[in-house]
Amino acid sequence: MKTHLTELLTTAAKTIVSDAEFHIQLERPKSAEHGDFATNLALMLAKPLKQNPRAIATQIIAALPASEYIAKTEIAGAGFINFFLSAQSKQKVVSEILSAGVNYGRNTSGQQQKVQVEFVSANPTGPLHVGHGRGAAVGDCLARLLDANGWDVTREFYYNDAGAQIDNLTLSVLARCKGIATDDACFPENGYRGEYIADIAQAFLNKETVTADDMQVTASGDVNDAESVRTFAVAYLRHEQDLDLKAFQIKFDVFSLESALYKEGKVAQTVQALINSGHTYEQDDALWLKSTDFGDDKDRVMRKTDGGYTYFVPDVAYHLDKWQRGFSRVINEQGADHHSTITRVRAGLQALDMGIPQGWPDYVLHQMVTVMRGGEEVKLSKRAGSYVTLRDLIDEVGCDATRYFLAARRADSQLVFDIDLARAQTNDNPVYYIQYAHARICSVLNQWSGNAALLANVDLTPLVQTHEAALMQRLNEYPEVVADAATELAPHTVANYLKDLASDLHSYYNEYKFLIDDEAVKLARLSLISATQQVLKNGLNLLGVSAPEKM
RNA sequence: GCCCUCGUAGCUCAGUGGAUAGAGCAUCCCCCUCCUAAGGGGAGGGUCACACGUUCGAUUCGUGUCGAGGGCACCA
Numbered sequence: 203m204k205t206h207l208t209e210l211l212t213t214a215a216k217t218i219v220s221d222a223e224f225h226i227q228l229e230r231p232k233s234a235e236h237g238d239f240a241t242n243l244a245l246m247l248a249k250p251l252k253q254n255p256r257a258i259a260t261q262i263i264a265a266l267p268a269s270e271y272i273a274k275t276e277i278a279g280a281g282f283i284n285f286f287l288s289a290q291s292k293q294k295v296v297s298e299i300l301s302a303g304v305n306y307g308r309n310t311s312g313q314q315q316k317v318q319v320e321f322v323s324a325n326p327t328g329p330l331h332v333g334h335g336r337g338a339a340v341g342d343c344l345a346r347l348l349d350a351n352g353w354d355v356t357r358e359f360y361y362n363d364a365g366a367q368i369d370n371l372t373l374s375v376l377a378r379c380k381g382i383a384t385d386d387a388c389f390p391e392n393g394y395r396g397e398y399i400a401d402i403a404q405a406f407l408n409k410e411t412v413t414a415d416d417m418q419v420t421a422s423g424d425v426n427d428a429e430s431v432r433t434f435a436v437a438y439l440r441h442e443q444d445l446d447l448k449a450f451q452i453k454f455d456v457f458s459l460e461s462a463l464y465k466e467g468k469v470a471q472t473v474q475a476l477i478n479s480g481h482t483y484e485q486d487d488a489l490w491l492k493s494t495d496f497g498d499d500k501d502r503v504m505r506k507t508d509g510g511y512t513y514f515v516p517d518v519a520y521h522l523d524k525w526q527r528g529f530s531r532v533i534n535e536q537g538a539d540h541h542s543t544i545t546r547v548r549a550g551l552q553a554l555d556m557g558i559p560q561g562w563p564d565y566v567l568h569q570m571v572t573v574m575r576g577g578e579e580v581k582l583s584k585r586a587g588s589y590v591t592l593r594d595l596i597d598e599v600g601c602d603a604t605r606y607f608l609a610a611r612r613a614d615s616q617l618v619f620d621i622d623l624a625r626a627q628t629n630d631n632p633v634y635y636i637q638y639a640h641a642r643i644c645s646v647l648n649q650w651s652g653n654a655a656l657l658a659n660v661d662l663t664p665l666v667q668t669h670e671a672a673l674m675q676r677l678n679e680y681p682e683v684v685a686d687a688a689t690e691l692a693p694h695t696v697a698n699y700l701k702d703l704a705s706d707l708h709s710y711y712n713e714y715k716f717l718i719d720d721e722a723v724k725l726a727r728l729s730l731i732s733a734t735q736q737v738l739k740n741g742l743n744l745l746g747v748s749a750p751e752k753m
Numbered sequence: 754g755c756c757c758u759c760g761u762a763g764c765u766c767a768g769u770g771g772a773u774a775g776a777g778c779a780u781c782c783c784c785c786u787c788c789u790a791a792g793g794g795g796a797g798g799g800u801c802a803c804a805c806g807u808u809c810g811a812u813u814c815g816u817g818u819c820g821a822g823g824g825c826a827c828c829a
Contacts, residue, residue: 232768232775242771248809255809279772280810325829365829488827499756499825506827513829541757542824569758570822611766614758616822618765623778627791630778638791646788698767701776712784712793753791 203678204228206271207239207285214265218258219247230679234668237276237284238292238675244281255281292671293662295678299733300658307684307740312353316528319345321535322447322454323360326439327371328396328586330446332571332608332619333537335592339608339746340568341535342452343693346744348533351688356529357454360520363436364460365513370394371439372432378403379425396587402438406431414440415457449596450605451746463519469511472519472554473504481553496549517543518550525551525558532563533691538614541567566691568613575621599624602747606633609745610697632701636738637750639704643735644751646716650728657729664726669710673734676706680737684744693745700741707734 208226215226231240244259251258259277266275271291276284299306321341324334345355362368374393382388384395393399405412409423412434419437422430447454463469473489476482481492482504489505504515524532544565551558573580573590583591595604603624610632611617627634647654665674683699686692716727739749 229769229771231772233772236772240772245771245809282772362829367829486827490827503827508827510827512827538758538823540824540829543829544757567758567823612759615766616759620765623765631791632777634791635777638789642789642792649788694767698776701767705776708792709794711788712790715788717788753789 203271203287203291204239206269207241210267210269210272211241211243211262213267214262215243215247217265218261219251230675231284234672236278236282237274238287239285240278240282241285242282244277244283248281259283289663289666289671292674292678293665295674296662296665296730296733297658299677299736300729303736304740304743306736307680308350308352309681309685310352311685312348312351314352314354315531316356317348317353317531317533318356318358318524318527318529319348319533319535320358320360320524321345322452323362323536324443325362325365325367326436326443327367328394328439329398329442330592331586331589332573332592332595333568334446335450335595335604336568336571336608336613336617337535337537338447338450338452338592339605340566340613340693342746343609343696343744344533344535344566344688344691346746347684347688347693347696350684350744353531356456357452358456358458359454360458360460361440362460362513364464364516368432368436371435372428374399375402375406375431375435376425376428379407379431394587396583397585398439398442402435405438406434412437412441414438414444446592449593449601451601458520458523460516460520463516463523468523469516469519472522472550473511473515475522475554475556476504476518476550479553479555481555491550491553493546493549493553496552498545498549502546502549514543514546514550517547518554521547521551521563522554522556524563525556533566534563535566535568535613538567538569541565564691566613569616571608571617571619573619573621580621595619595621602637603631603633605746606697609693612692612694632697633747634753635708636700636704636742637748638753639707640735640738640742640749641751641753642711643707643731643738647728647732647735648751650717650724652725652728654732657725657732660725660729661722662726662729664723665730667714669706669713670727670730673703673706673710673730676703677733677737680741683741687744696741696744700738700745703734703738703741707731707738 207228211226226241226243228239228241231237244255244262247258248255256277259281262283263275263277271288272285273288274286278284319341322334322338324330345357349355370390370392371394373390377389377393378400406421407423409421411418411420414437417437419434421434424430476491481495483490483492487507488503490501491504493502494500502514503512505511551562552560580590583589583594585591599621607619607624623630680699683695687695714727716724716731718724742749
């Protein structure tokens with residue numbers, strides 16, 4: 203419809219502005235009084251034509267080719283042209299949805315190009331916390347959105363399993379094995395003090411076996427074998443995180459390990475490639491990258507005087523690996539506390555001189571999450587010690603509500619997670635509000651004894667009420683929401699849309715009855731709510747939230 | 754000190770270079786003989802942090818100030 207209107211306006215505009223440059227902007231007015239679509243074309247042409255915008259609007263409307271889809275046009279405000287669509291063209295969406303089913307809203311703009319979404323990527327040093335949960339919800343939703351837009355999506359999780367944090371973890375577990383209390387002076391100064399460390403120590407002493415992804419590790423039980431403690435602790439925590447992810451219903455296609463980059467020589471190769479490209483230099487017994495050549499505010503050390511690499515070197519190696527695996531597009535979803543790595547990783551990749559685009563990869567950063575209960579901030583978890591775990595949250599409010607709340611806000615604004623609200627089974631809670639709309643429709647359709655398959659072909663002309671028009675208009679917007687959310691990398695817009703759609707449905711539900719004697723009106727209405735049910739389901743699926751048939 | 758993000762109703766948050774800035778909660782008033790009241794309708798509530806620019810038009814774009822959070826190591 204948008205395309206159609208754009209064509210009409212282009213034709214009309216050409217009769218007024220010969221060859222001048224203009225482009226058609228169409229928007230959906232906030233108020234129904236302003237029609238179904240509006241354009242500011244006359245306002246934009248006012249300056250070059252040096253004419254009153256309303257006068258221009260009159261000329262445009264006069265030059266507009268006739269269309270069966272448009273019921274009325276009018277000039278409003280400073281010079282807006284408002285379009286009112288015919289009832290018939292609004293009704294079309296219902297049969298479109300019912301015939302497309304789960305595919306309604308999907309498009310092929312991604313042309314099956316490969317895209318990788320890397321998210322969560324927690325260090326294997328503890329259970330996942332709320333922040334990881336936000337990354338998981340946003341990242342998974344991004345992946346679903348890209349898939350819906352025709353991209354070939356790979357979900358990837360990267361483990362920093364080779365750095366100082368892991369040494370720290372090892373020391374903490376060792377201390378626990380030896381029975382050193384967390385408040386003892388002998389306990390590692392920056393050690394991990396959560397209860398889970400004691401669990402790992404106990405399991406290690408019991409010589410247990412743990413499995414994570416593709417690895418299986420059996421503990422030696424020997425407290426003098428630090429290497430065994432290290433591998434066991436990492437495997438144990440990866441397994442824990444696997445369980446966290448499972449509880450959150452998130453699946454990854456690929457797990458990448460930092461340690462593997464070292465083992466396979468990719469870190470060394472990357473360093474050599476950087477040296478060869480001439481963007482490095484030796485100074486003070488260290489190897490430096492001239493990252494200032496690529497927009498960084500200072501040069502960065504790559505190899506320390508002790509011979510070890512700084513953390514960003516494996517990061518560059520990892521991203522080079524992504525590039526070589528054929529991901530011309532990569533989106534990294536991470537906490538905003540990592541934003542300083544962006545410049546460095548990109549600088550490192552530029553320094554390789556391998557034709558990697560300047561702005562590659564893309565980043566989506568999320569801000570911090572504060573958890574509230576009973577009006578007070580929740581900071582501690584018994585299991586993890588210093589932070590609220592994702593599992594605590596899922597156990598308390600459920601997977602659906604957790605996913606919804608963590609994905610329903612703009613990633614770049616700070617998020618307050620209100621546990622009481624997420625638990626509430628009332629209209630306070632947007633998750634239930636949306637799911638309830640879906641369940642209500644299911645209930646009505648169940649009570650109707652007819653054949654649902656026939657609804658795709660009923661006569662829709664009885665759908666003339668204001669509530670029906672509003673609902674159809676909303677359903678019509680869904681494909682744009684899916685497309686825009688992916689373009690903007692903004693999953694939260696899907697959540698907002700669903701809330702609005704549910705609201706339209708509830709209003710309609712309260713105003714009219716569906717199971718009535720008038721067969722023609724009944725079928726048309728059932729058809730409309732059936733289409734609404736489909737879109738609610740498709741949209742909830744993008745968020746990874748279930749669409750229950752009963753509540 | 755420098756860099757990044759944010760600042761919109763009492764609270765949690767949407768939103769947009771354009772028409773009277775929206776929703777939910779909270780407050781107040783209404784609506785089940787009726788397909789799920791986990792619902793609906795209505796009222797009140799705003800200097801879109803502040804200032805100055807760009808623009809026909811700025812809450813939206815730019816600069817500065819203030820406030821919140823984060824980042825600024827041969828830590829990860």
